[in-house]
Amino acid sequence: MENQIHIPLDLPDVRILEVNQLSPQGWLIRVESTIEGSTCGKCGREIDAFHGYDAPIRLRHLPLFEVPVWIEIRPKRYRCPHCEGSPTNTQSTTWYQRRSPNTKAYEQWLMRILVNSTVRDVSRKLNLSEASVNGVLDRWIETRVNWAEIHQISVLGIDEIALKRGHRDYVVIVTYKTSTGVSILAVLPDRKRETVEQFLASIPLRLQATIEGVCSDMYSGYITAVRAQLPEAKVIVDRFHVAQNYRDCADTVRKQELKRLKQELPKAEYALFKGTMWAFRKPYETLQWEEKVKLNRLLVYSPAIEQAHTLSQQLTEIFEANHTKETATQAILAWAKRVRQRQVKAFDSFLTTLNNWLNEITNYFIERQTSGFVEGFNNRIKVLKRRCFGIFDVSRLFQRLTLDLQGYTRFPAI
Numbered sequence: 483m484e485n486q487i488h489i490p491l492d493l494p495d496v497r498i499l500e501v502n503q504l505s506p507q508g509w510l511i512r513v514e515s516t517i518e519g520s521t522c523g524k525c526g527r528e529i530d531a532f533h534g535y536d537a538p539i540r541l542r543h544l545p546l547f548e549v550p551v552w553i554e555i556r557p558k559r560y561r562c563p564h565c566e567g568s569p570t571n572t573q574s575t576t577w578y579q580r581r582s583p584n585t586k587a588y589e590q591w592l593m594r595i596l597v598n599s600t601v602r603d604v605s606r607k608l609n610l611s612e613a614s615v616n617g618v619l620d621r622w623i624e625t626r627v628n629w630a631e632i633h634q635i636s637v638l639g640i641d642e643i644a645l646k647r648g649h650r651d652y653v654v655i656v657t658y659k660t661s662t663g664v665s666i667l668a669v670l671p672d673r674k675r676e677t678v679e680q681f682l683a684s685i686p687l688r689l690q691a692t693i694e695g696v697c698s699d700m701y702s703g704y705i706t707a708v709r710a711q712l713p714e715a716k717v718i719v720d721r722f723h724v725a726q727n728y729r730d731c732a733d734t735v736r737k738q739e740l741k742r743l744k745q746e747l748p749k750a751e752y753a754l755f756k757g758t759m760w761a762f763r764k765p766y767e768t769l770q771w772e773e774k775v776k777l778n779r780l781l782v783y784s785p786a787i788e789q790a791h792t793l794s795q796q797l798t799e800i801f802e803a804n805h806t807k808e809t810a811t812q813a814i815l816a817w818a819k820r821v822r823q824r825q826v827k828a829f830d831s832f833l834t835t836l837n838n839w840l841n842e843i844t845n846y847f848i849e850r851q852t853s854g855f856v857e858g859f860n861n862r863i864k865v866l867k868r869r870c871f872g873i874f875d876v877s878r879l880f881q882r883l884t885l886d887l888q889g890y891t892r893f894p895a896i
């Protein structure tokens with residue numbers, strides 16, 4: 483007796499009838515409800531004419547010292563004397579949902595474990611089937627947004643995700659800024675303009691009116707959809723999308739030149755350029771000393787790479803500087819002029835991009851001054867994107883992203 487303890491079961495309105503040890507491992511706790519009466523499913527009246535017990539059901543409950551626990555209960559049935567045919571109704575309890583094989587406490591615990599994890603991993607940890615884990619997810623996380631719970635949107639994000647690496651199948655995630663970070667509004671099955679427009683139209687008017695800005699990539703499908711549905715909202719192209727674009731242009735030059743150098747230089751000399759890719763793409767002042775040395779050597783060998791690098795770095799500097807929309811526009815246009823004068827063909831596609839989206843790109847400078855929201859937003863989206871690989875069902879994606887973002891609030895640790 484000296485190494486035994488009593489622990490309260492902590493389920494409301496039940497009496498423990500019996501506790502049995504199961505083999506090979508587990509506890510079975512038989513309980514009965516201490517509540518009398520039920521509500522008639524037909525007329526809604528309180529009824530207390532006891533009819534009998536249902537067959538026993540076993541519910542998985544929180545483990546005790548890692549040993550699995552089941553609760554067994556025979557639900558009580560009551561008759562309604564008011565309705566024709568005296569129909570019976572099963573008493574419901576607060577600690578389990580009808581048709582669920584688990585107690586609520588167990589399912590909430592499972593949800594917390596699933597946050598930032600995977601269904602497969604949780605199913606292994608808890609020795610459950612993946613279908614069971616998904617069943618719990620379906621009982622606790624909705625598959626679409628509940629507009630009634632949202633009071634304000636202010637900034638909306640539209641981002642696409644390739645569900646398989648290198649695939650052209652995209653889904654679109656629509657997010658919005660909350661006081662604590664980012665929340666998810668929808669996962670759309672494709673990135674067609676109509677699909678995005680339809681979704682934007684489905685946002686209740688009272689919320690549409692609160693949207694001040696929309697962050698998106700430079701994709702005309704999104705931007706035309708936003709202009710059509712939310713004409714009051716400012717479209718903001720995030721600087722990271724822009725940077726990706728011009729760094730790719732510069733990188734094309736680097737690759738072409740390396741090809742040439744590989745043919746012209748002795749092997750040992752060419753080998754010195756290994757590992758310069760990241761040094762080339764990153765802002766120069768953030769580089770380590772050795773990286774700078776390596777990169778500088780490459781720039782000396784190839785004036786074309788040097789030029790592409792300088793142009794790319796100059797743009798990054800513009801985005802780093804504390805510009806207003808107006809001064810940023812001037813700086814970017816002056817930059818574009820230099821590119822045209824020097825006839826750097828590699829940046830042609832970026833010049834077109836600028837031509838199309840300069841207004842949206844420079845809106846970023848307004849946004850940064852007023853709220854600075856886009857800055858952190860993009861990093862959060864990146865993390866979310868990585869979570870989406872291998873999940874192909876848009877409802878599931880919505881559930882999983884919702885759980886990752888809100889799980890710790892909705893299912894707090896005790």
Ligand SMILES: [Zn+2]
Binds near residue numbers: 523
């Ligand atoms: Zn009734």
